Amino acid sequence: MAKLHITTEINGDETEFLCEPGQSLLEVLRDELEFTGTKEGCGSGDCGACSVIMDGRLVCSCLVLGAEAEGRSIVTIEGLADGETLHPLQQSFLDHAALQCGFCTPGFLVAAKALLDRNPDPTETEVRYWLAGNLCRCTGYDKIVRAVLDTAADMKGARS
Numbered sequence: 792m793a794k795l796h797i798t799t800e801i802n803g804d805e806t807e808f809l810c811e812p813g814q815s816l817l818e819v820l821r822d823e824l825e826f827t828g829t830k831e832g833c834g835s836g837d838c839g840a841c842s843v844i845m846d847g848r849l850v851c852s853c854l855v856l857g858a859e860a861e862g863r864s865i866v867t868i869e870g871l872a873d874g875e876t877l878h879p880l881q882q883s884f885l886d887h888a889a890l891q892c893g894f895c896t897p898g899f900l901v902a903a904k905a906l907l908d909r910n911p912d913p914t915e916t917e918v919r920y921w922l923a924g925n926l927c928r929c930t931g932y933d934k935i936v937r938a939v940l941d942t943a944a945d946m947k948g949a950r951s
């Protein structure tokens with residue numbers, strides 16, 4: 792079957808790729824474009840490891856077709872840091888030791904960024920609900936939640 796030619800924007804850069812009609816965005820990101828920070832945990836929308844932001848919405852890239860990226864703007868984990876400077880959420884996860892194996896971490900970070908983009912001052916309950924779609928088998932969720940809340944507080948302090 793003929794491949795589809797897709798033009799999209801990934802982490803601010805215009806990007807073109809060819810994909811099969813049934814290929815998921817996760818497969819395209821990892822296998823065609825080498826954005827391997829986006830992980831595959833379940834492949835069925837249950838774990839959040841494959842989270843990316845598409846036109847401002849948090850999505851599971853395993854449930855999105857590569858072809859659906861046409862004309863969209865996508866942010867992956869590789870888009871969070873600014874050169875050598877980590878995103879505040881990344882630094883906070885390090886500071887709180889909010890990871891062990893790290894397999895789930897890209898998804899948590901992308902999800903947390905999507906939350907703070909739309910709600911810069913979330914309550915703990917809001918953080919816990921928002922991250923309910925991201926599963927971690929290694930670490931307690933408390934450190935992750937604390938890292939997100941502390942980032943929000945720091946960013947709020949920087950704004951005022």
Ligand code: FES
Nearest residue numbers: 833834836839853
């Ligand atoms: S790999 Fe997409 S939700 Fe688990």
Ligand code: FES
Nearest residue numbers: 891893927928929
């Ligand atoms: S740190 Fe291992 S799955 Fe979360």
